[in-house]
Every structure is written in C-alpha cells, then in structure tokens.
Amino acid sequence: MGFDISTVQYAGFNINVWDIGGQTSLRAFWFNYFEKTDFLMWVIDSSSLHRLHESFTEFSKVLSEDRLAGCGVIVMVNKMDLYQGNVDELRAEIVKLLGLDQLENHSWQIVLGSAYTGENIQYALDWITKEYETRYLIL
Ligand SMILES: Nc1nc2c(ncn2[C@@H]2O[C@H](COP(=O)(O)OP(=O)(O)OP(=O)(O)O)[C@@H](O)[C@H]2O)c(=O)[nH]1
Numbered sequence: 208m209g210f211d212i213s214t215v216q217y218a219g220f221n222i223n224v225w226d227i228g229g230q231t232s233l234r235a236f237w238f239n240y241f242e243k244t245d246f247l248m249w250v251i252d253s254s255s256l257h258r259l260h261e262s263f264t265e266f267s268k269v270l271s272e273d274r275l276a277g278c279g280v281i282v283m284v285n286k287m288d289l290y291q292g293n294v295d296e297l298r299a300e301i302v303k304l305l306g307l308d309q310l311e312n313h314s315w316q317i318v319l320g321s322a323y324t325g326e327n328i329q330y331a332l333d334w335i336t337k338e339y340e341t342r343y344l345i346l
Pocket residue numbers: 209227228229230285286287288289320321322323324
C-alpha cells in the first residue's frame with residue numbers, strides 16, 4: 208500500500224520512520240499518522256519540479272494540522288544525482304515556492320541529496336538529531 212515503517216539507529220537515537228506514500232490515492236491516509244510526530248520529512252523529486260505547486264498545496268494542508276504544531280520540518284530534495292541545473296537557484300526556488308521563509312512555528316531545513324547515492328542523508332540525520340537535542344535540552 209505504499210507504507211513502510213522502520214527504525215533507524217543514528218547518533219544514539221532510535222528514529223522511528225513512517226514512510227507514507229505520496230500518490231494521490233494514499234493522501235487521505237496521511238492524516239492517520241500525525242500523532243506524536245517530532246519531524247516531518249517532505250520529499251521532493253528534483254526531476255519533477257513542475258509538480259512543486261501541487262507539492263505546496265499538499266504541504267500547506269499537512270502543516271496546518273494541529274497535531275503537527277511545532278514539529279521540525281526537513282525538506283528533502285531527492286534524486287540530486289540526476290540534477291544538472293544550478294543548485295543554489297534550485298534551493299532558492301524551493302524555499303520560495305514552499306514558503307519555507309514564512310514558517311513561523313516550525314524550525315526547518317532544506318537538504319539536497321540522493322537516496323540512491325546517499326548524498327547528504329547523513330546531513331539530514333544530523334540536523335534531525337541535533338534539532339531534537341536542542342528542543343529537549345539534552346546536552
Ligand atoms: N536516480 C535516483 N533514483 C531514485 C532516487 N530515489 C528514488 N529513486 C527511484 O525513483 C523511483 C521511485 O522511488 P520510490 O521510493 O518508489 O518513490 P516514492 O516517492 O517513495 O513513491 P511513493 O511511495 O509512491 O510516494 C524508484 O525507481 C527509485 O529507484 C534517487 O535519489 N536517485
């Protein structure tokens with residue numbers, strides 16, 4: 208059904224990950240998975256940027272959910288191993304189109320990487336764990 212639940216061990220944390228399918232037919236189910244969520248990882252396919260407006264609509268809907276109030280947001284721009292354009296421009300465009308600069312109640316980070324090569328996956332996990340430590344003052 209396009210759902211996958213797993214636990215990732217990283218930097219002394221057990222990170223429980225709910226990978227929830229993005230297909231239109233599965234979106235109604237997203238709302239069953241928001242309880243006790245510390246972070247939302249929103250994955251964008253860098254080879255389908257024409258869908259960014261659709262992504263923004265769905266992203267806004269999800270973030271308006273009360274149960275996600277204050278959760279950290281990491282926007283993972285995936286498939287960068289295939290991307291040939293200007294990376295800084297890409298980053299700026301996504302920040303603008305998703306309105307990340309306007310997010311008031313969420314700390315956020317944008318990561319350009321690749322699930323295929325592993326590029327910047329560690330950076331994403333570092334951000335999540337450091338952010339969690341800061342939030343809960345585990346020093
Ligand atoms: N080149 C490249 N291909 C990738 C990368 N990540 C995923 N893919 C490929 O993209 C296709 C779709 O991957 P999925 O993981 O099914 O995509 P998804 O977004 O989780 O799909 P849904 O669960 O339906 O939302 C597969 O053929 C993957 O091998 C990447 O970083 N680089």
